[in-house]
Amino acid sequence: KNEVEQSPQNLTAQEGEFITINCSYSVGISALHWLQQHPGGGIVSLFMLSSGKKKHGRLIATINIQEKHSSLHITASHPRDSAVYICPLIQGAQKLVFGQGTRLTINP
Amino acid sequence: SAVISQKPSRDICQRGTSLTIQCQVDSQVTMMFWYRQQPGQSLTLIATANQGSEATYESGFVIDKFPISRPNLTFSTLTVSNMSPEDSSIYLCSVAPGVGEQYFGPGTRLTVT
Numbered sequence: 001k002n003e004v005e006q007s008p009q010n011l012t013a014q015e016g017e018f019i020t021i022n023c024s025y026s027v028g029i030s031a032l033h034w035l036q037q038h039p040g041g042g043i044v045s046l047f048m049l050s051s052g053k054k055k056h057g058r059l060i061a062t063i064n065i066q067e068k069h070s071s072l073h074i075t076a077s078h079p080r081d082s083a084v085y086i087c088p089l090i091q092g093a094q095k096l097v098f099g100q101g102t103r104l105t106i107n108p
Numbered sequence: 109s110a111v112i113s114q115k116p117s118r119d120i121c122q123r124g125t126s127l128t129i130q131c132q133v134d135s136q137v138t139m140m141f142w143y144r145q146q147p148g149q150s151l152t153l154i155a156t157a158n159q160g161s162e163a164t165y166e167s168g169f170v171i172d173k174f175p176i177s178r179p180n181l182t183f184s185t186l187t188v189s190n191m192s193p194e195d196s197s198i199y200l201c202s203v204a205p206g207v208g209e210q211y212f213g214p215g216t217r218l219t220v221t
Contacts, residue, residue, distance in 0.1 A: 030207075030208060031208045033210065035212070040214075040215075040217075041145070041198040041200070041214070041215035041217055042212070042213075042214040042215055043200065043212035043215070044212075045209075045210065045211055045212065048208050048209065048210075050208070086150065086151075088151075090208050090210075094139055094141075094156075094204040094207075094208075094210065095153075096151075096153070096210065098150040098151045098152075099150060100149075100150050101150055
């Protein structure tokens with residue numbers, strides 16, 4: 001079993017829809033990242049979470065340490081949100097543990 | 109935060125040759141990481157490069173194949189040696205300026221023919 005599982009693996013939605021991507025993990029962590037990777041390969045760090053909830057623009061990330069679960073929400077989705085979203089776990093000081101990611105496609 | 113640049117952004121190389129990828133950061137950082145992302149896969153850590161010490165390689169990666177230099181706190185290079193088509197990947201460097209923080213470069217897309 002992978003230490004981090006994301007769902008869904010692929011998600012296609014229409015512009016404007018509310019999007020939720022889930023991340024479940026099975027190991028102890030100090031925190032968790034949400035990353036966005038565009039087709040060209042570049043990666044943008046969206047959030048780092050160790051507890052609670054963070055919001056930036058149309059993006060909201062939550063984490064429940066007891067339940068070992070995090071979610072990324074996108075409100076009023078737009079085609080430019082199309083990307084792969086990844087939630088690597090932070091173990092120890094800096095070691096990241098990656099899952100497979102969620103490929104999001106937003107159609108106009 | 110940290111701004112990272114990588115060179116080259118992409119390259120097409122012949123089997124058996126070597127390519128050196130450069131990673132430049134706009135601030136001094138102790139910890140720098142090199143990742144590989146094979147087609148359709150997630151990122152895999154190759155090695156951790158700290159200035160002033162030898163790089164620490166993850167299981168499955170060796171120094172002869174992926175030599176790394178870290179001459180100062182803002183720069184590192186990764187060489188992919190004696191390339192084969194299986195080395196075709198995106199190679200990314202990242203830095204960790206603070207606990208839990210990590211920022212990624214734009215990546216180098218390598219195709220080996």
